[in-house]
Amino acid sequence: MLDCREIFEGKKVTQMGLGLLGGGTGDAEYMAKNGAEVLITDLKTEEQLVSSVEQLQKFPNISFRLGEHKEEDFFNRDFILKGPSVPLSNVFIETARKNNVPVDMSASLMLRIAHVPAIGVTGTRGKSTVVHFLSTMLEKDGRAVLTGGNVKGLSSLALLDQVEADSVGVFELDSWKCQGFGEERSLQHDRVQQGSHSPQVAVFTTFMPDHMNYYKGDMGAYLADKANIFLHQSTGDVLVIGKQALPAVETYKKHIKADVVVADESSLPKGWKVGLLGEHNRYNAGVAVATARAFGVDDEVIREVVETMLPLPGRLELVGEKKGVRFYNDTNATTPEATMVALRALKEVGPIRLITGGTAKDLDAGALLPLIGEYTEEVVFLDGSGTRQLLNGREDRFTVVNSLQKAFSEVISHAKEGDSILFSPAFSSFEMFANEFDRGEQFNALVTGL
Numbered sequence: 001m002l003d004c005r006e007i008f009e010g011k012k013v014t015q016m017g018l019g020l021l022g023g024g025t026g027d028a029e030y031m032a033k034n035g036a037e038v039l040i041t042d043l044k045t046e047e048q049l050v051s052s053v054e055q056l057q058k059f060p061n062i063s064f065r066l067g068e069h070k071e072e073d074f075f076n077r078d079f080i081l082k083g084p085s086v087p088l089s090n091v092f093i094e095t096a097r098k099n100n101v102p103v104d105m106s107a108s109l110m111l112r113i114a115h116v117p118a119i120g121v122t123g124t125r126g127k128s129t130v131v132h133f134l135s136t137m138l139e140k141d142g143r144a145v146l147t148g149g150n151v152k153g154l155s156s157l158a159l160l161d162q163v164e165a166d167s168v169g170v171f172e173l174d175s176w177k178c179q180g181f182g183e184e185r186s187l188q189h190d191r192v193q194q195g196s197h198s199p200q201v202a203v204f205t206t207f208m209p210d211h212m213n214y215y216k217g218d219m220g221a222y223l224a225d226k227a228n229i230f231l232h233q234s235t236g237d238v239l240v241i242g243k244q245a246l247p248a249v250e251t252y253k254k255h256i257k258a259d260v261v262v263a264d265e266s267s268l269p270k271g272w273k274v275g276l277l278g279e280h281n282r283y284n285a286g287v288a289v290a291t292a293r294a295f296g297v298d299d300e301v302i303r304e305v306v307e308t309m310l311p312l313p314g315r316l317e318l319v320g321e322k323k324g325v326r327f328y329n330d331t332n333a334t335t336p337e338a339t340m341v342a343l344r345a346l347k348e349v350g351p352i353r354l355i356t357g358g359t360a361k362d363l364d365a366g367a368l369l370p371l372i373g374e375y376t377e378e379v380v381f382l383d384g385s386g387t388r389q390l391l392n393g394r395e396d397r398f399t400v401v402n403s404l405q406k407a408f409s410e411v412i413s414h415a416k417e418g419d420s421i422l423f424s425p426a427f428s429s430f431e432m433f434a435n436e437f438d439r440g441e442q443f444n445a446l447v448t449g450l
Contacts, residue, residue, distance in 0.1 A: 002163045004113060009035030014073050016092065017083020018042045018052050020434065024083060025052045026155020027106045031081075032059040041065040041073055075099035081106060084176035087214070105180030106156040107149050107171055112197065114160060116146065118169035119291065120198065122178055122229045123205025123245060125338060126284045129276070130205055131172045132312050133288035134295075137305045141297045143168045150174055152437055168295075171199065175211065175225040182228040198232040202258065203240045203291050205284070207248040210335050212362035223248055233258040238294045242287050263290035268306070269299070275309045277316055278345025285309075314440040316342050316424075320447045324417030326350075327447045330424035331440030334358075336365040336390075339426035343375040350418045353378040353411040355404070355443075357387035358427030365390045368426060378414055380407040386427030404432070404439065408446045 013036045018024040024040075031038050038061060045067040046053055056062050065073060074080060074096040080103045082093060088103075096103055111118050121131050127150065135147045144164050148156045149172035156171075171177075181198050207223065215222045227249075230239045235257050241249050243264035249256075267286035268274070274285045285306050292302045311317040314332040321327070328346065333339045339356060346352050354376045369390060372379050381387045381400045391398060401407050411421050423443045425436075433439035 002114065002160050004160050005034045007034070007113060011036045011078040012076070013038050013079060013081055014077050014096075015040045015081045015083075016042075016069070016086055016090075018044070018049055019083065020049065020052055021437070022052075022153035023106070023151075023155050025055050026153075026158045027081060028056055028062055029059070030155055030157040030160070032056075032062050036061065038062045039065060039073055039077075041069050043067065043069065071095050075101055077101050079104050081109070082180075084174065084179075085214070088179060105177060107173060107177045108180030108197075110148065110156040110159055111169055111171070111199070114146075114163045114167070114169065116163060116167045116169050117201075118171060118199040119201040119203065119295065120149075120171050120173050120178075120181075120229050121203040121205065122173045122175070122226050123203070123242060124208045124210045124335070125341070126205035126242070126280070126287065127172045127174070128312055128315060128332070129281065129284045130203060130288050130291070131170055133285065133305060133309060134291055135170045136309065137288070137292045137297050137302055138168055138170065138295070140301045140305060145170055147171075149177055169199075173229060175222055178225050178228040180228075181232060182225075198228065198230055198237070200233070201238045201240070201291060201295060202230040202233060203242075203287065204229065204245045204249055205242045205287055207245040208335075208337055209363050210361065213360070217362060223251065227252050230258060231255055238291075240287060240291045240294060242283065244283070261290050261294060263287045269303075272303055273307050275307050276311055277348070278341065280341045280345065314436065316345060319444050320450075322447075322450050324419075325415045326420045327443075328420055328422045328424075329440050329443050329447075330422060331429075331436045331443065333424040333426060334428055334436060335361070335363055336368040336426045339424040340368060340371050342422060342424045343371055346420050346422055347375050349420050351377045351416075351420065353380075353415055353419055353421045355380050355382065355407045355411060355421070355423045356426050357382035357390070357400070358384045358425045358429055359431045360384070360386040360389050361428055365426065377419065378411060380410045382407055382425065382432060384427060384431045390426075402432075404442050405446065408443070412450075 018040050069092050074092045080096045121127050135145050138145045144167045146159045146169045237258040239258040240261045263286050265282040265286045267290045274282050317329045319327050319329045330342045383402045429436045429439045
């Protein structure tokens with residue numbers, strides 16, 4: 001285990017963003033335990049963040065500024081730990097930079113301090129599944145795996161307590177977390193590399209529109225954030241590019257120093273089967289196979305994992321079967337494309353009754369409605385800005401409800417043996433749920449309660 005107290009002790013840190021999923025709470029706790037003076041600032045109020053605040057109130061060296069940000073909290077600090085959803089253009093982040101206060105992010109900071117070989121996985125779709133494949137493959141190969149990044153309830157900094165001499169990091173990195181690999185470094189210490197850097201093995205699964213509300217419709221800005229996963233690699237590092245993402249990555253071709261491997265379902269050796277449903281998971285498996293091979297994992301281990309892997313929670317997950325009706329939780333389908341992929345995958349299983357809809361992300365959903373008409377026996381929409389954009393004034397032609405309970409009751413009343421009830425929202429969750437995990441848990445509870 002690393003002793004990081006000398007890195008953090010006495011440092012004045014402003015943590016911008018706390019959240020309710022546990023990662024921000026764990027980061028603050030880790031820094032406080034190692035002697036940092038942590039000020040947490042968040043636009044959400046104490047009432048909105050009550051569960052997270054209660055966990056941290058036992059630390060006398062953690063203070064809070066909730067319901068607002070103040071400029072004075074962003075200068076005369078040793079560094080800022082920026083939450084993933086805070087834009088780099090944020091006025092308070094700009095204040096920090098103008099005052100020469102470094103800005104950091106937890107995943108990239110953890111990997112710099114740990115100095116362990118690391119695989120970083122980004123992409124619009126497939127990140128979590130590829131990380132799940134890789135973590136399992138490496139564990140079965142006898143490696144001490146640290147899995148982090150976009151993992152619910154997990155603090156990246158807290159993983160420093162688990163670092164051993166033979167540890168390997170496998171990190172899921174969304175576009176926001178990739179920002180951290182392009183930032184100036186914050187902590188002056190011989191264990192922390194200075195200058196921008198990227199994981200030794202970078203994986204770029206797919207690239208398609210997402211988070212356009214955050215990026216204001218600018219796909220170039222979205223790609224620029226993700227590109228940090230490979231832009232700072234060195235000669236001898238490896239970049240695995242999913243074939244679908246190759247045209248986008250070509251934009252940065254002149255800047256790539258790593259050895260490039262292009263992967264898709266054709267990367268699966270002949271005769272190998274994939275335990276997960278859908279053509280998209282054959283693609284994900286192919287990307288994982290190419291990456292594991294680049295990391296030196298034996299083919300026998302790789303094949304066993306590919307053929308026996310179970311779905312991740314909330315990703316086309318079979319959560320139950322009642323009277324011959326199967327229930328699939330696909331709450332992590334937060335884009336129209338993701339729901340279309342789920343529909344194509346389940347069409348192989350049997351008739352589909354779909355629950356979908358939610359909050360708009362400024363994405364083109366034009367192809368979704370025709371596919372729903374072609375692939376489903378029934379569809380019930382959850383009301384929300386995304387649903388209204390999709391239906392475009394035709395709400396009276398469809399069943400639109402204002403709760404998941406009502407949607408569930410509706411599809412249950414018509415379901416027959418052999419049907420699949422699919423919860424695949426295609427949009428964000430925030431008008432009706434706390435987040436996608438909350439809505440997935442609510443769906444699971446309804447299935448369990450049958």
